Amino acid sequence: MDFGFSEEDEAFRVEARAWLAAHAATGTGGRAWERTLGKAGWIGLGWPEPGYGNRTAGLTRQVAWAEEYARSSAPPRSGHIGENLLAPTLLAHGTDAHKARFLPPIAAGEELWCQGYSEPGAGSDLAGVRTVAVPDGPHYRITGQKTWTSLARDADWCFVLARTDPDSRRHHGLGFLLVPMDQPGRVEVRPIRQLTGTSDFNEVFFDGAYARAEHLVGGAGEGWRVAMSLLGFERGVSTLAQQIGFAEELARVVRAARESGAVHDPVVRARLVRQWAELRTMRWNALRTLGGFGDPGAPSVAKLLWAGWHQRLGELAVQVRGAAATAGPADWSPAAPYELDAAQHLFLFSRADTVYGGSDQVQRGIVAERVLGLPREPKGAV
Structure with missing residues (x-):
């Protein structure tokens, strides 16, 4: 193509x-x-x-x-x-x-959604979910907890990965359910308060919440297959738009390096050039993948590339600003929330890039097993 x-x-x-x-x-x-x-x-x-x-x-x-x-x-x-x-x-x-x-x-933009995947004891390991969905006539009744749920306070619906077979283990016996959020007393959203006093994520508690039986997607016991298919959609053209944002962040870091004089440090200058070159490489790799020349491990390779790149950019962003990057606003008080500046936000939030959406360890396992044909890692291995 x-x-x-x-x-x-x-x-x-x-x-x-x-x-x-x-x-x-x-x-x-x-x-x-x-x-x-x-x-x-x-x-x-x-x-x-x-x-x-x-x-x-x-x-x-x-x-x-x-x-x-x-x-x-x-x-x-x-x-x-x-x-x-x-x-x-x-x-x-x-x-x-x-x-x-x-x-x-x-x-139409009329109904907003959030994702009910991660749990306190099952983040990247989605096969370890403990939220249960019990058949109850024309409904399922859902009980459990989800965490790191973006947009949960505004969402009308949540797609939830839950265990529909109580005797099942790991990726067997799971269901992919569409759950309405407006269920007072049965669905509770609690913002996760950060050190800045702001809340970008939420916990969601389901206490016998109802989902209609016909809103089980893919059939009984097929939740794992549907969930993995959904994770595969976290790529495509959105990766190219993401890289536009990365380019703008890199440009801000370059400007900050010039303003602080850090650009005259040959080590910093070399790191800036490397960030630029790697970003260009990621763009061509994304275009190659979209053009149909990728392989089954392409999404995992892309995730490994951009997550590490973004973290290194965050580290560089605070390095070029020096000590000023560690300070909050002058009028800060423990009782008043404050927003991070661009460099601080980039550094702190990019720490999660190698965890959410499948950790680096998970992505490497996918490449090893599905692309390189290496044997599956033994259960319980560290």
Whole structure:
């Protein structure tokens, strides 16, 4: 596949850029912004099936939209979990009834989603989930705890990986359930308070929460297969948009190095050049993968590349600023939340890059077993 942009693709890019320029500055994020995007048909470009209120676009136009969005001043997306994770999963594994019920509200920006995967004792090891879903007539009743749940306070629905067979172990006997969040007394969302006083993540407690039996996706005991399929959608054109953001972060680090004089340090200068070169390499690798020249381990390789790269950039961001990077605002007090500056945020939050979405150890295991054909690691091995 020759991954290039045609004249029609570039015209689409111009249209997208113009629309974003006209609307992004007035967007405040959240549900209102999602509705604005949905009304214009910008949600669900990559869905192969039209008719849900979305436009459809080929791969090159999806890349153009993602890149223009990343370059614009548009607010962060609140609907990306529903659009980019759940919707492709329903298109692949859902019934016609699932698609008809859930895709139009996602495309319209009317219903927001969160992901119920990680648990206190099962982060990257999803096969260790302990949340249970017990059949109860036309419903399942769900009991358990999920953690690190982004957007849970605003979400209308949560897709939950739960154990539907109480006698099952590991990846057997799991179910992928669509659970409404508006269940007072049965679903509780608790923000996870950080040292800054802010809360970017949440814990979600299910105490006999209901999910309709027909909202079990993929069938009984097929939750692991569906969940792994969903994780595979955490790549694609979004990786290229992510790299646009990485490039902007790198540019800020370069400016900070010039302002502080750190750029005159040959070691720092060499590290900056290496970050730039590695970012270019990641972009070409992503384009190669999208073009169909990848292998089964391509997503894991990409995750290993960008997670380590991003962490090294965070370390460099605080290095070039020196001691100032360790200080909070002058008027800080323990009772008042404060926001991290860009360098601090980059350094601290990139620590999680090698953990969430499948830790580096998990990704290396996938490459070893599925690509290199090495024997499976013995259970209980360290």
